[in-house]
Amino acid sequence: MSSDPDAPYRDAPSVEAHSLAIETRGLTKTFGRQVAVDSVDLAVPRGSVFGFLGPNGSGKTTTIRILLGLASPTRGSVSLLGRPLPAGLAATLPRVGALVEGPAFYPYLSGEANLRRFDAANPVGHPSTRAARVATALERVGLAAAARKRVHAYSLGMKQRLGIASALLVPRELLVLDEPTNGLDPQGTREVRSLVRSLAAEGVTVFVSSHLLAEIEQMCTHAAVMSAGRLVAQAPLDELRAAGSASVTLRTPDPGRAAAVFDDMGLRMLPALDDELTATMPVGLEPEQVVAALVAGGVRVRGFGVTEQSLEDRFVALTGEGFDVAR
Amino acid sequence: MPARPITGALLASELMLQFRRRRTWAMLLALAAVPVLVAIAVRVSSGPPSGRGPAFLDRVATNGLFVAIAGLTLSIPLFLPLTVGVVSGDSIAGEASQGTLRYLLIAPAGRVRVLLVKYAASVAFCLAAVFVSALAGVLIGALLFPIGPVTLLSGTEISPVAALGRLALVAAYVSVSLLGFAAIGLFISTLTDVPVGAMAAAVVLSITAQVLDSLPQLEWLHLWLFTHHWLGFIDLLRQPVSWDSFGDNALVQAGYVVVFGALAYGRFLTRDVLS
Numbered sequence: 001m002s003s004d005p006d007a008p009y010r011d012a013p014s015v016e017a018h019s020l021a022i023e024t025r026g027l028t029k030t031f032g033r034q035v036a037v038d039s040v041d042l043a044v045p046r047g048s049v050f051g052f053l054g055p056n057g058s059g060k061t062t063t064i065r066i067l068l069g070l071a072s073p074t075r076g077s078v079s080l081l082g083r084p085l086p087a088g089l090a091a092t093l094p095r096v097g098a099l100v101e102g103p104a105f106y107p108y109l110s111g112e113a114n115l116r117r118f119d120a121a122n123p124v125g126h127p128s129t130r131a132a133r134v135a136t137a138l139e140r141v142g143l144a145a146a147a148r149k150r151v152h153a154y155s156l157g158m159k160q161r162l163g164i165a166s167a168l169l170v171p172r173e174l175l176v177l178d179e180p181t182n183g184l185d186p187q188g189t190r191e192v193r194s195l196v197r198s199l200a201a202e203g204v205t206v207f208v209s210s211h212l213l214a215e216i217e218q219m220c221t222h223a224a225v226m227s228a229g230r231l232v233a234q235a236p237l238d239e240l241r242a243a244g245s246a247s248v249t250l251r252t253p254d255p256g257r258a259a260a261v262f263d264d265m266g267l268r269m270l271p272a273l274d275d276e277l278t279a280t281m282p283v284g285l286e287p288e289q290v291v292a293a294l295v296a297g298g299v300r301v302r303g304f305g306v307t308e309q310s311l312e313d314r315f316v317a318l319t320g321e322g323f324d325v326a327r
Numbered sequence: 328m329p330a331r332p333i334t335g336a337l338l339a340s341e342l343m344l345q346f347r348r349r350r351t352w353a354m355l356l357a358l359a360a361v362p363v364l365v366a367i368a369v370r371v372s373s374g375p376p377s378g379r380g381p382a383f384l385d386r387v388a389t390n391g392l393f394v395a396i397a398g399l400t401l402s403i404p405l406f407l408p409l410t411v412g413v414v415s416g417d418s419i420a421g422e423a424s425q426g427t428l429r430y431l432l433i434a435p436a437g438r439v440r441v442l443l444v445k446y447a448a449s450v451a452f453c454l455a456a457v458f459v460s461a462l463a464g465v466l467i468g469a470l471l472f473p474i475g476p477v478t479l480l481s482g483t484e485i486s487p488v489a490a491l492g493r494l495a496l497v498a499a500y501v502s503v504s505l506l507g508f509a510a511i512g513l514f515i516s517t518l519t520d521v522p523v524g525a526m527a528a529a530v531v532l533s534i535t536a537q538v539l540d541s542l543p544q545l546e547w548l549h550l551w552l553f554t555h556h557w558l559g560f561i562d563l564l565r566q567p568v569s570w571d572s573f574g575d576n577a578l579v580q581a582g583y584v585v586v587f588g589a590l591a592y593g594r595f596l597t598r599d600v601l602s
Binding site: 070 | 344434
């Protein structure tokens, strides 16, 4: 376990590769002519709770399938818990618990029998402790009372919980949870959040995907944002919050000169009106410094406004807005 | 860390899964019903042997032990391939469509192991299907007809106990006959996520092979068809036993198992599991 989960973001990723739970380089997956995942470089530090954000259809689940060896990448490389795939799959997967694209079970078996079956498929799931481990996992997700019911009779939320229980059958170093709160009521959502926190406190790395920003904001230490198959942002959550956290609006009769000053100071210009300029602030720059520079540069300032950008604005800016699925 | 050998645990789990399913029991019951219906029909319309109808049918009335043989003979062209096609065609495709295949693979069961265990379960079903059919035939035959010394095709008479031994040989022959077909079903099952499609394709293939086998113009092809020896167990009912067809059959089936096993391996090991 790395004592400094942020290290890979400060150093070159390859130097600290052993402290990464997941690392991909140039990961690309195409289906025919469609590019589902496009040159993704993920770096998930050990010990982090890593949020994998993106709208539906942005390539999150395809990426997760590749991470778990279900699909093979068209290009690029993956290493999981320090071992390159696909060679390291057999050795790593027992240490990885996962929920991929919703839970799936044998409907005619009970919840308990389903877990026993998946445990029988795991080389480290020892048969002598199976019954006890299955009971503990069911207990942990609050399904002990429904253990002997057929999964057929489970609600979607109960299946989701059973899926999480199946990821917890043996102690794991990494949990990959694809949309774990799908179909859960608010109570269940809170329970999943606290479960993730308690697992993280035990030192488990949690890689959790979601299309809901609020969910990621509440439980993650790091986040990456996917949009149309590309990774458009990846950082500790605090840094993501800070980056581009404000934009300024300037009313002036001298837009040309103002633009030059903005440019010098590293502000990014957005499409402007005649006498109104909008630009996003770089990290570490204070609005008063901008005003001082404008005045010093001979720009006549008629109005100056600062808009703080929420993480949600940032997310929307990165992924686009609206109901349209990316592709 | 070195993985404990878990093939046994997974196989046990697979067999439990298969033989706990209502579908499996329904199919076994249907197979058991064939000799029962035959026996009842013959008993109800009992008359002198007419010499017409499927082989052995007219001997049933004189000796109950023939019920099992007649039942198997009736089941071979359709009911046995139908049920084996359902089980083997569903093996991978069923797990894929259900989504449980991805959870088996990330457990991680290992793709080769999944394939082997699925084939083993299909083979277990073949054995169970033939055994249940033969057993039902013996029981209903003993119930409705006299059991006595059996006259073999070569004219020799053997004791009922020796006849049961011959019946076991026939059951083994029929089970072996189905191994190649089960491998074909497994391969088709790796091609799709739609289990019904895989089952139907497997069954259609078994019927097509039998049709081709009946066209004299295609005689050159017959020896290569996996259905060609399906009814060849008659040689086991001669005195002395003629093993030629048993050997030929086993060889053809082994060929199909090797070829379609290799195809299934090649397909399943490289395929993306996206369901």
